[in-house]
Amino acid sequence: MKIKVIVTLKNGVLDPQGKAIQQTLNGMNFGNVEDVRQGKYFEIEVKEKDEKKAKSLVDDMCKKLLANLVIEDYKIV
Amino acid sequence: MRSSVIIFPGSNCDRDMDVALKKFGFKNQMVWHNDKSIPKSDLIVLPGGFSYGDYLRCGSIASKSKIIKSVIDFANSGGLVLGICNGFQILTETGLLNGILQQNKFLNFICSNVYVKVRDKQNKYFKDLKKDVLELHIAHNEGNYFCSNDELKSLEDNNQIAVTYCGEDGTENETTNPNGAIKNIAGIFNNNKNVLGMMPHPERMIDKYLSGEDGSLFFKNILDNFK
Numbered sequence: 029m030k031i032k033v034i035v036t037l038k039n040g041v042l043d044p045q046g047k048a049i050q051q052t053l054n055g056m057n058f059g060n061v062e063d064v065r066q067g068k069y070f071e072i073e074v075k076e077k078d079e080k081k082a083k084s085l086v087d088d089m090c091k092k093l094l095a096n097l098v099i100e101d102y103k104i105v
Numbered sequence: 106m107r108s109s110v111i112i113f114p115g116s117n118c119d120r121d122m123d124v125a126l127k128k129f130g131f132k133n134q135m136v137w138h139n140d141k142s143i144p145k146s147d148l149i150v151l152p153g154g155f156s157y158g159d160y161l162r163c164g165s166i167a168s169k170s171k172i173i174k175s176v177i178d179f180a181n182s183g184g185l186v187l188g189i190c191n192g193f194q195i196l197t198e199t200g201l202l203n204g205i206l207q208q209n210k211f212l213n214f215i216c217s218n219v220y221v222k223v224r225d226k227q228n229k230y231f232k233d234l235k236k237d238v239l240e241l242h243i244a245h246n247e248g249n250y251f252c253s254n255d256e257l258k259s260l261e262d263n264n265q266i267a268v269t270y271c272g273e274d275g276t277e278n279e280t281t282n283p284n285g286a287i288k289n290i291a292g293i294f295n296n297n298k299n300v301l302g303m304m305p306h307p308e309r310m311i312d313k314y315l316s317g318e319d320g321s322l323f324f325k326n327i328l329d330n331f332k
Contacts, residue, residue: 041251044212068136095170096162096198098205099251 029074031086034103036067044067070094106131106331108148111176113138113167118153118189119185125308126150129324138170147331148185149176151192153244153306163206163247164194173199184231185327186300190245192312193292193302202295202302203260204252210285211243216244217316219283220293221305222275228298229330230323231267238275239268239319241305243283243291248304250286251292260293267292267301 037043043065050064072089076082083104095102108131111124112119119135126133134144143149157166167173173195188196196202209215220238223231252260260266269289271277282289284304292303310320328332 042207042210042249043284044208044210048212093161093165096165096205098197098256099207100251 029076029079029082031072031074031082032096032104033070033072033086033090034067034088035070035090035100036103037065038099038101041099106133106147106328107145108133108150108153109136109143109146110134111136111138111143111172112152113154113156113170113195115156115158116144116152116154116191118191118306121306121308122150122189125311125320125324128311129321129328130211131328135174138167139278140172140174141175143172143179146179146184148187148327149179151176151186151188151195153190153192156191158215159247162198164191164196164198167191167195168198177201179296180300180304183297183299187230188300188302189306189308190243190248190304194247194302195306197304201228201300202293203256203265204250204293206245206247206304207249207251208247209283211278214246215248215283217242217283217299218323219243219291219305220231220271220273220275220281221303222271222277224266225294225298226262228267228294228301230298230301230327232326232330233328234322236319236322238271239305239307239323240271240273240310240317241307241319242309242316243305245304248284248291250290250304252287253315257287263296265294265296267294268305270301277316
């Protein structure tokens with residue numbers, strides 16, 4: 029079963045790459061772009077048929093490795 | 106004093122560290138990350154470099170290596186653990202040190218000499234150090250130290266801030282902050298001050314003809330405090 033995870037920076041944490049992308053978009057005449065936050069996306073293939081169990085495993089993975097909870101939040105989608 | 110330098114795939118300051126440690130009389134050994142145990146040591150060093158190509162987050166993959174459990178046990182039993190640059194990043198990812206090293210504020214790789222102020226001398230690394238400001242070298246893309254307000258308060262209250270970026274005369278402000286680190290932080294201790302992580306490389310400042318000798322002071326001081 030494939031589980032998808034999105035890791036994003038927490039609100040308030042500086043995202044210089046997001047800022048650079050926003051400024052570039054503004055420079056390309058996408059003037060209405062007010063903010064960009066860059067994140068990470070994972071597709072994890074888990075050998076598990078029960079969706080609840082698979083998601084709970086991935087949740088553990090997020091806490092232990094995929095996200096650093098000092099600056100990042102994660103969402104299992 | 107016996108030391109061990111851990112090598113991860115992608116470490117590249119391990120041999121510089123070996124040369125530096127031996128120059129001042131440490132009995133140093135190199136340890137591969139896949140080993141399960143560390144030879145008897147008084148100091149463990151996690152060197153600089155780009156372990157695992159900085160994949161996921163700098164230091165995150167190395168912080169789960171086989172050898173790390175021994176490093177954590179050693180640190181928790183009071184042993185001296187020093188992480189330089191990528192080593193500092195690994196230490197924050199293991200949880201031995203608070204916070205995280207983010208990408209530099211202006212998205213640039215910085216390679217230059219900097220001055221750092223020694224903020225605490227009640228520890229085995231800086232006790233009785235003759236200088237308050239050291240000239241060291243930095244080379245990193247992710248050295249922008251960040252932590253939560255609560256963690257910062259606790260670092261300040263317990264004097265866990267080890268070194269901060271400053272000018273030659275010790276002044277600290279935005280212009281002497283190369284990477285945007287919170288409160289100009291260049292290095293921190295754990296609560297017991299046996300674990301030290303810092304971005305500057307003392308091992309690159311051990312020769313007066315090539316660079317400078319403030320790194321020599323640092324290594325000699327660790328030895329003096331051990332005796």
